[in-house]
Amino acid sequence: MGRSVPAVMRALDILELFGTKEELSIPEIHAQLGFPRTSVHELVGTLVERSYLTPVPGQPHRFRLGVGAFHLGAAYAERMDLTREGQTVAAEVAAACDETVHVAVLDGSSVVYVAKADSTHPVRMVSAVGRRLPAHCTAVGLMLLAALEDNRLDELFPIGRNLPALTERSIASPEQLRTRLARIRGRGIAEEFCESNEAVACVAAPVADRSGRIVAAMSISVPTMRWSRKRAGELAELVAQGAVSLSTRLGHRG
Amino acid sequence: MGRSVPAVMRALDILELFGTKEELSIPEIHAQLGFPRTSVHELVGTLVERSYLTPVPGQPHRFRLGVGAFHLGAAYAERMDLTREGQTVAAEVAAACDETVHVAVLDGSSVVYVAKADSTHPVRMVSAVGRRLPAHCTAVGLMLLAALEDNRLDELFPIGRNLPALTERSIASPEQLRTRLARIRGRGIAEEFCESNEAVACVAAPVADRSGRIVAAMSISVPTMRWSRKRAGELAELVAQGAVSLSTRLGHRG
DNA sequence: GAATGTCGTTCGAAATACCGAACACTCCGG
DNA sequence: CCGGAGTGTTCGGTATTTCGAACGACATTC
The missing domain is CATH 3.30.450.40 (GAF domain)
Structure with a gap:
């Protein structure tokens, strides 16, 4: 089935982590998943940019699931x-x-x-x-x-x-x-x-x-x-x- | 805000394409987004592996949003x-x-x-x-x-x-x-x-x-x-x- | 207030994922 | 039965991304 794309795998791992914990910081994600610190920064940055994650208001270094995630889920449900x-x-x-x-x-x-x-x-x-x-x-x-x-x-x-x-x-x-x-x-x-x-x-x-x-x-x-x-x-x-x-x-x- | 991760961007582009069209094949995604053919293969493969996309039953080369997407959306809604x-x-x-x-x-x-x-x-x-x-x-x-x-x-x-x-x-x-x-x-x-x-x-x-x-x-x-x-x-x-x-x-x- | 630890950010060399080229297969129309 | 177009799949060189090291900011402790 072809090869898989590691960056995407990791991004999904991060997103799915938020299925268990409501809020996470970058160090916490790093600790949980073991990805290199800087890579987590880049991945989270990308997910935030696309609003699949959002910084929690007032705490710019902690994150939650964003509306992007909801949008996708709703599209599935509607289909x-x-x-x-x-x-x-x-x-x-x-x-x-x-x-x-x-x-x-x-x-x-x-x-x-x-x-x-x-x-x-x-x-x-x-x-x-x-x-x-x-x-x-x-x-x-x-x-x-x-x-x-x-x-x-x-x-x-x-x-x-x-x-x-x-x-x-x-x-x-x-x-x-x-x-x-x-x-x-x-x-x-x-x-x-x-x-x-x-x-x-x-x-x-x-x-x-x-x-x-x-x-x-x-x-x-x-x-x-x-x-x-x-x-x-x-x-x-x-x-x-x-x-x-x-x-x-x-x-x-x- | 750091750099962004191109592979993840593309994966999300693909997922979001399914917000407009219910079913898509790899050539169609290639045509819509302009990513190289083989890259689309790898990205879609990865998304299927994680069940964010699923092949439509009976047509193994056409895809739909999968339960993975729904799972994420529901997690957001629940939070x-x-x-x-x-x-x-x-x-x-x-x-x-x-x-x-x-x-x-x-x-x-x-x-x-x-x-x-x-x-x-x-x-x-x-x-x-x-x-x-x-x-x-x-x-x-x-x-x-x-x-x-x-x-x-x-x-x-x-x-x-x-x-x-x-x-x-x-x-x-x-x-x-x-x-x-x-x-x-x-x-x-x-x-x-x-x-x-x-x-x-x-x-x-x-x-x-x-x-x-x-x-x-x-x-x-x-x-x-x-x-x-x-x-x-x-x-x-x-x-x-x-x-x-x-x-x-x-x-x-x- | 110095010292220590944690964490965000920058940068470039090294590693590796990406993409083009080539091949294989299927489906059509002739 | 043949040929061509369209698409799935494989593979390796190279352009790109990844990740470690270094720095600075901030908090906490002694």
């Missing part, structure tokens, strides 16, 4: 039917079950949430949306991984390397992951109990686009206190309907 | 109190007047919308948000420009160079802009009639943060058919209240 339609359908499903609903896509071995609806806060737009989580710890992630070919899975989760965990119950080994995915493929629904969060369970269903490819997954998250075998079945049904509805809006014909 | 609170207050104001409400910030000589509420479509989240318009053509833009120091204005709009227009009524010359801004400073409210759009008028008020700096502006847009001297006064009052409410949420004390 993607998925974010528009996903938001609408998520809100419907959230209203029907009174629980939190997410829509997410796969990026490498992590999931990125692109839409969210919470029954009690109907317009909770920019909260967790955009956040990244390890795919193998979430129901949406498992659903999306189940749709991949085996050789792609081997690339992402090579046998032998064990996986980062979010809770005690998170899937720990590639072998475990594979047997789990097999079961999910059989059922067409992914379920997860306290694997991404101590107190939350989750059901997810696959979303397909015009071409029939699985491009996203939709999930319902429930605090364990409201979770039961019976409820799980109802919610699975509901999220499956939601996923079909969203697929249809994306041009998929059943 | 900025302005986007969160702005969305909430905009919705309130929209409900009160039954018109479209925007919140925008200044980036160079353009404005970027960071929140929007439309009375008829309460959750219209990712529509025009993130879009960029020339500041001197919009009410929000004029309001924000009015808050700048004169020397900054001289940099952005040097005397003699005339300005791009969106409609026949758009401000055309720097001189005109300056007299207009003086009037806006006097009143504390910006008004605009068919200067950004043939059929729309607009009132805007300034939003300040904790430190008292003007960081954004809020506007109400009205189709000219519903516009009148009397209504303008009412809406100006309303948007001023909204702006104060938002300022307060950002920690500004009156």
